[in-house]
Amino acid sequence: MDAYRAIITKRDTRHYLPDPVPPDVLTRVLQAGRMAGSSKNSQPVRMIVVQAPERRAALAGCGDYADHLKAAPLAIAVVLLPGGGPFDAGRAAQNLMVAAWAEGIASCPVSMHRQECARAVLGVPADCTVATVLAMGYPDLKHPLSQGRQRLPLDELVSWEQWGAHRPETA
Template identity: 90%
Template sequence: MDAYRAIITKRDTRHFLPDPIPPDVLTRILQAGRMAGSSKNSQPVRMVVVQDPERRAALAACGDYAEHLKAAPLAIAVVLLPGGGPFDAGRAAQNLMVAAWASGITSCPIAMHRQECAREVLGIPPDHTIATVLAMGYPDLKHPLSQGRQRLPLDELVSWERWGAHRPEGG
């Protein structure tokens, strides 16, 4: 799947098959996260791969809407070093999710509402931030990926030159 197709077809899901992600596929996904750009090439993002079901269950208790983490065969915590910016973490997370989808693996980002809890589960130092945790696995297609909700049309999302201005004629 080419990059554009992966981006426009990717959807989050909370329903996964129990099938493990092969090591070579996981390595490709992690490489995509590693290659995300960062401010001044500071590379403030680190990743923690969580495959153990008990640890994923413990991590799920650290987020308010994280129950589906228990069903995912894999999670990747995107961690920011001290001083790292959330935009850099977002770039890495998006690379991870798009690369996963290009291999047929779906994902869902999860907020860790109780950072101290998540840091303890993962053994992360107190001055680091868990930007997000990505639940990943092959999609259980008994559940629709889009949940039936359509994306807004482009002309509702984009302004031209000034807020609320429409695309110029012929543009």
């Protein structure tokens, strides 16, 4: 799947098949996360792969609305080193999710509302931040990916030159 197709078709899901993600596929996904750009090439993002069911269940207790971590066969925690910015973490997370989707793996980002809990479960130092955890797995297609919600039209999202201005007419 090409990059554009992966981006425009990717949808988050909280429903996964129990099938494990093959190691070679996981390596490609992690490599995509590693290649995300960062401010001044500071590379402040680290990733923790979480496959053990008991650790994913413990991690689910660190975030609100995180129960689907228990059902996902895999999670990847995106961790920021001190001084790293949320934009850097977001870039890495999006690379991970788009690369996974290109491999047929669905994902859903999970906020860790209780940082101390997430750091304890993952063994992360106190000066680091668990920016997000990505639940991942092959999608259970008994549940629709879009949940019937359509994306807003481009004209409602994009202004030209100033807020609320429509696209200039082209000749």
